[in-house]
Amino acid sequence: MDSTVAEPFAWMHELDHEQVVYCHNKELGLKAIIAIHDTTLGPALGGCRFYDYGSEADALKDVLRLSRGMTYKAAVAGLDLGGGKAVIMGDPATKTDAMMRAFGRHVASLGGRYITAEDMNTNEHDMNTIRRETEWVTGVSKHIGGSGDPGPSTAFGVFQGVRACLEVVYGSSDVRGRTIAIQGVGSVGFQLARHLHEGGAKLVYSDVNDRNIARAMESFGGQVVDGKDFWATECDVLAPCAIGGVVHERNIGSIRAPIIAGSANNVLEDEARDSVLLTEQQITYAPDYVINAGGLMAVSAELNGWPHEKAMEDAAGIFDTVKRVLNKATSAGITTLAASDALAEERIANAASLQRMRLP
Numbered sequence: 025m026d027s028t029v030a031e032p033f034a035w036m037h038e039l040d041h042e043q044v045v046y047c048h049n050k051e052l053g054l055k056a057i058i059a060i061h062d063t064t065l066g067p068a069l070g071g072c073r074f075y076d077y078g079s080e081a082d083a084l085k086d087v088l089r090l091s092r093g094m095t096y097k098a099a100v101a102g103l104d105l106g107g108g109k110a111v112i113m114g115d116p117a118t119k120t121d122a123m124m125r126a127f128g129r130h131v132a133s134l135g136g137r138y139i140t141a142e143d144m145n146t147n148e149h150d151m152n153t154i155r156r157e158t159e160w161v162t163g164v165s166k167h168i169g170g171s172g173d174p175g176p177s178t179a180f181g182v183f184q185g186v187r188a189c190l191e192v193v194y195g196s197s198d199v200r201g202r203t204i205a206i207q208g209v210g211s212v213g214f215q216l217a218r219h220l221h222e223g224g225a226k227l228v229y230s231d232v233n234d235r236n237i238a239r240a241m242e243s244f245g246g247q248v249v250d251g252k253d254f255w256a257t258e259c260d261v262l263a264p265c266a267i268g269g270v271v272h273e274r275n276i277g278s279i280r281a282p283i284i285a286g287s288a289n290n291v292l293e294d295e296a297r298d299s300v301l302l303t304e305q306q307i308t309y310a311p312d313y314v315i316n317a318g319g320l321m322a323v324s325a326e327l328n329g330w331p332h333e334k335a336m337e338d339a340a341g342i343f344d345t346v347k348r349v350l351n352k353a354t355s356a357g358i359t360t361l362a363a364s365d366a367l368a369e370e371r372i373a374n375a376a377s378l379q380r381m382r383l384p
């Protein structure tokens with residue numbers, strides 16, 4: 025047998041995926057992969073990323089990793105959703121509506137086992153286009169029943185997570201007088217700055233986009249720090265809200281803040297290694313997928329036809345969830361990441377055993 029065919033099954037096996045679907049439309053130039061990791065808790069939901077991968081193997085690895093992450097995120101968030109993700113392979117500049125509709129037909133063929141959403145290089149317009157082919161899409165425009173930009177809900181959840189970290193580390197969740205340094209004041213970072221400013225915190229910003237820095241300074245005041253000095257900022261909380269892979273063995277030693285809590289996905293360059301290094305340095309890390317689940321909560325409310333207030337109520341619950349994760353890590357002597365993974369796995373295992381009990 026051709027070993028290049030067997031390998032993807034080995035990867036599926038390794039990360040424990042239920043289903044991987046290859047989607048192809050030669051005429052429209054569509055090449056996509058949909059990965060369904062786990063549907064124990066509900067249909068697999070996760071964004072569709074449009075990216076020019078170096079190889080199909082790279083695309084497959086990415087979609088397998090990302091879909092597994094969604095399973096854990098939904099599980100810890102207490103949502104009745106499983107984990108899935110899709111990638112469309114190609115230069116985002118070649119994206120067409122016809123291609124997105126073809127992708128939508130593949131999503132439709134799964135009958136609701138996978139629900140798509142926005143991700144890197146896909147947007148609200150693309151979701152509206154997919155909606156013409158299938159109901160299994162979220163993040164569509166408000167005027168066609170969508171929940172709109174998830175940024176504000178994500179930011180509100182991150183704000184709650186920051187407060188939870190402060191309470192565990194300092195004994196008070198009050199942000200007044202605390203200094204919070206935010207890396208990236210875009211959609212989420214700006215709204216987070218608003219909550220912190222309203223709560224009386226002192227703000228420090230770092231961003232590669234001068235206009236976004238100016239907008240934050242004009243709105244809330246504060247200080248600006250150069251990107252290269254960000255991680256050594258003297259502050260109470262470092263809030264990464266820009267890109268992933270920003271915390272690693274090369275900068276952990278220079279971190280002076282006792283807390284890292286922000287919205288960015290995949291904050292740690294190497295999760296296993298860096299979560300241990302942070303614990304050794306007594307730096308409290310709020311796991312990314314726990315603290316940034318507010319957007320997923322908004323999308324879940326949209327799916328269920330619940331009002332936006334329900335999503336905000338769920339996002340407020342991130343305060344308790346982050347505290348639970350941090351306390352579990354301390355009492356079990358493990359990293360915060362290991363603690364949140366354990367909570368997710370426990371919830372899925374409980375649901376799976378209930379499902380088995382229902383079998384004749």
Ligand code: NAD
Binds near residue numbers: 176267289
């Ligand atoms: P955004 O593009 O609106 O904002 C990102 C900001 O980071 C921009 O201002 C950009 O200029 C800045 N930036 C980029 N590279 C930088 C760098 N090297 N140093 C400093 N600043 C830099 O994105 P967003 O929607 O606010 O998302 C921010 C992060 O949160 C991302 O990692 C995203 O995956 C994650 N996240 C977002 C949501 C959401 O609801 N938008 C949900 C979950 C996770």
